[in-house]
Every structure is written in structure tokens, then in C-alpha cells.
Amino acid sequence: MVNVVLGFTEKDFNKSQLTSNYFPTKVGGKPVWLDLSNIPKREELFCEKCSKQMAFLMQIYAPIDENEDSFHRMVHIFCCKDPRCGYYAAVRTQLPQVNSFYPSDADERKYDENYEDLYKQQPEYTKNRQNTCDYCGCFAKSNCSGCKKVYYCSKEHQQLDWELGHSEQCKLLKDLNIIDINNLEENKKIPRKRVSDFLFKELDIITESLELKEFPPPTTTTTTTTTTDDKNTNTNGNSNTESINNLKIDSDDEYDDDNDEDDIDLDENGNPVYKNEIGKELIPTNGGETMTNDPEAIGKFEDYIGETGKKAEFNEETFTKIKDKSLIYFKRIVDNDQDQILRYSKDSNYPILWVSDTDQAPEPIPQCSNCGSNRKFEFQILPQLLYFLDMDSTLANNSFDIDFGILSIYTCESSCQIKSNTTTTTTSPSFVKEYIFKQDFKK
């Protein structure tokens, strides 16, 4: 019984609930960090290929109960805006239950109505928090010299934010005494800023658990044709295929698409009709080079070649033989819930959804860079997400052109804690990089 949790996007959400205190699972907008004393700096989130800052795609809150270090645990996904790079990064941060930013029972208290007051009354949770850049959400070193209330990570972002609308806001913000940046939109006196095109559209994610009933057919079809002693042959040897056969409930032949080589036609009475394969010698196989000198024969032959177009690159097999089984399984599964964007399963029997038989994840998945233990599949992102990100755009507004078939994220099995660098002078990294694999549709 394999359980998988599906994620769906939700447009109508309470914007204030997508902040650090609520441990959100969301798409787009600015990244919301867990460990607020060690917020990643801008330089840590550069694309490896083009060295530009990556855009924040989504994050999920995925705690692990067994490990006390990962009582709170977030995985963030970043992607490079340039489609030529096609670079994605998965980043994991975690906190123990007792920490200096959230009360120990924050997970239940967050549904209470006066949850926000808790942080106002107990300032020890907020005093150690670092500032985040107003434009991109990373660690902010400096603030706006005009109002001193808005922080930025770099000069470029300060300039961009100024053009976006901070120029009108700056003077007004200086005069306000109590600033809550999150409630800025509700404050009617302050003009709103335009939405930057660096961030994706912000969406909430709601989850639903599902029991997987359909499994992909095994890739190697073991067709044995022995008719006697069928019960006895499977006790030895083929125990692996037996366990796979037990898993596949309906999918054995139902969707074993057009595996027609073994099929025999039946006529009206149910008698088998065998097809004859005559005429293979009709087509010369030497690429059309003729041997005779008879001009009439050559003329007729060339007519034939012209009509059949044997030299044209028309591939008959596209219609009959080549079936991408992974894509067929993908379409079938997605058809049940067309708007799902996320599939999460820690079950080792979970059949990872792929969009093509070729270019699936490399078999030896790289081990954790932090602790060296193996990485295990955690969740995957489906391409429907891109559809939901684009919904209101004419493409002129949309500066993103990313495209993927499926993104699979593999995380450290032991969910290790970040090792602090005692040898170097720079501070320790804020996160652990996990392995993300992108598979594209076959062209």
C-alpha cells in the first residue's frame, strides 16, 4: 500500500499566513526562511552556469518525526531564469523543536487567532531574526538610507525596488512609527508598489493524501510460454517478478499497449488467423541503386521510388511500434487529478513518475555533500505548475521561459545537520544542497 501526498495550488489565500511563523508550503513570491539567524546570502543562490541570482520557485514544509534535529524542516527550490541554463537547485534547512525563533508548540498554536500576538508579547523570538531583502528575500546587509526601514541585499536590488515604487513610499515610511512591513499593502496611506518580474506569482499549496492504485508495468516483460507445472516454476528463481506481479493489480495487460507481436487475430468463429508476411522482397534493400541498364525498367523503378519516397525520412514506426511506456503511465496517472503539481512520497516502493523512457535519473544518485550518506527520493514537481504560474500573463509580462518535464528531488536520508566550517573564516553555509533532477519531454 503506497501512499502519496499530492499538492495542488490555491489562488485564494491569506497573505499574512505565508510568513515564517506559519511554516508555509507555497509557490512563488519571496522565499520564507526557517532559520532566521542564518538566512542565505545572495551569493549562495547564484546559478552555477550563468552566475545570476536564481529565482525562487517553491518551498515545502516537510518535517521528519523521527529525527529531533529536523522537527522543523523546509526544502526550497530555486531555478535560473535563463532557459538556456536550465539549472535548478534544491536547498534544505531545518531546526530542532526547541529553538530561538518559534515557541516549542508553534505547530499547533499557529491555528489560534492570537498567534501573532504571541510574538509581539514575547520579543525573545523576534530579536535574533535577521533582515531580508525587500526585493528578493535573501539576507539583507543594508537598509534604505532614506527611510531606514526597508532592507536590501545589494545595490542592484535597491535600485530596482526604487523604480518599482519605493520612491513614492520612502518619505511616507520614514514618518510612520510602527512598521509592519507585511501589512504594508493594507495600509491605505502608502501607495502600492508594482510587482517585480523577478518573483514568480505567489500561490498557496494545499495537500491531499492518496493511495496509489495503479503501477507502471514492469519494463522487462517476462513472458513464459510453459503450460505445464505453472505453479511450481515460480517458487525458485523468479521471486522478484512475483513480488512485482503482486503489486500490479490491473495494469498487467490493460495498458500493455499494443504489444502486438504475440497477438493472433481471431475471425468470427474464434479461430486464429495467421498473417502472412509476403512481399518483403518487393522493396530493394540496397538503397535504390539499380543493377540493370534497361531504361524502361529504370524509369519504372525510379517512378516507384518517387512514389513510395523510400529516401524520405518518414518514419513509419512512429505510428505502430515505438510506445513510450513511461509517458503513457504518466498521462494515465495525471488524468485522475489534472491540476496536481506535487507528488510527495517517502515510501521506497513509490514508482517515480517519469515523462520519458530515456534520460531518467542516473542510477547512482550522488551522495549527500554534507554527511556522505545516501540520498533518497522525496518528492517531485510536475509541469502543471508552469501552467498555474502563467495564468494572468500576456507573455510580454512574463519574463520566464522555463520548461521542464518533471523535477525529482532526492534528499539526504539522515537529514543531516549543517556542518559548521571551523577551518575557514567565513561563516558556515546556511543550507544543505540536495540533488534535483530535471527530465524533459522527448523531442
Next chain:
Amino acid sequence: MADTTTAAQADQKPTRAFGRQPQRGAPQRGGARPQRGAQEPKSWVPVTKLGRLVAQGLIKNIHEIYLFSLPIKEFQIIDRFLHLKDEVMKIVPVQKQTRAGQRTRFKAFVVVGDHNGHVGLGVKCAKEVATAISGAIVAAKLSVIPVRRGYWGNKLGAPHTVPTKVTGKCGSVAVRLVPAPRGTGIVAARVPKKLLQFAGVDDVYTSSRGKTRTMGNFVMATFFAITKTFAYLTPDLWREVKLIKTPYQEHSAILSEKKE
């Protein structure tokens, strides 16, 4: 001591993992999702880039896709552009020998077309007839191909026949389509006649060879022949045409134009 407290906690709350939330007092956000049983007709969420462009309405005509031979992986794309009629040509039972006797399935041949220049052919095998037919319709829509029509003689009126002699072959069956004068009608056997009607070809002579009783090969061969009408380079296509951008390039955010 620690064990008993964690055990007590386990009784009160479910394990904390992605997607598992403790009991809420607030109204469930998840309640907004429709129940799994009550399925209203699902609106299509595209998966491929081409699907997204079509869903947004940025591609006006299916021939923009055909021009660049882009693979179409979602049949809803075809549904957006064309109104296709479908017809089941044949359902044939097929068998396969397995350890536990014979496994019988049904193979359905479905032809779709708009009687005006687009045909598709789908074949699907499944355990139930209804599944096979619906699967074959999807396969047929994915294989829709444009048909080029031409003239037999004077170029008066609308094109009515195949532009040149074309032939297609599948298995041992070879089908040859020959242009015919206006008013001839489709001179063909029952099987290719259906396909040619759906294609919108009005007049054509045919000639076939091989074991045409194998319907699968016969209908495939005539489908390949129809496909070749647009693959054939005739003198009126000799003139060079300016290259235009693929739909992907045309509708992408042209990053080179943006100033960094």
C-alpha cells in the same frame, strides 16, 4: 521517560510529515477541493510547453504547429483547433498465449477527420471494448495529419483530388493513390474509402497490392499514402519561403532583447 512521552504524543497526534496536519479548529482549506467521487468534467491543464501556448490562445492555427513538425503529445491541443468526427472502423479480438490460458483483448481501429483536409488514425488494444474505443480515439487525435489536395487537370474551383501519385506501404500491403478527374468519386475498397472520405478527398483512383484482408496493414498503408501528399515536393513549391520563427521562439520572453 522520553519513550512514554513520545508514545503519549503519538496517540494524540498523527506523525508529522509533509501533508499531515494536526486537527484544525479553523475551517479546512482542503475542504474546498471537490470530492474524489464527484467528478465534474475536468478542464484541461496542459503539461507540455506547446500545450501551454495553445491553452493561452497564442497559437491561432494548427498549421503553425505542422509547419515545424513539432511533436504533439496532448490530444486536447487538436481538440482546440479542429472539430473532428470519429468512426470506429473495426473491432477485432486478439489473443495471446499466457501461462494461464489465453488472454483475449479487443483491438479497435478508429478514424477521425473533419472531411476537409485533416485525418487521424488510431489503434488501441484493451481488455474492454469501450476502453479500446476511447483509447483509440485519443490515439487517432494525436496522429492527425494535414492532407494536401490538388487538381487532376485545369486548376478551376477547389482542389478535389490527390496532387500526385503517392503510395504507402505497411506490412505487405501497398496502396497507391492516383489523381482522378472531378466527379469520379473515390474508387477504392471499403476500408481506404472511409479514410479518404474523412480526409476530404473527393476523387481518387486507388490500386492496392498485398494481403489487403489484414485490415490493420491496409488502413495504415493508405494512411501513410495520404501523409505523403504533403511530403512530396512539387514544382509550385520550388519558390523559397522566408524562414519564420517557431512558436517556441516567437512567444518566448526574448531574453536577448531585455537589457540586463
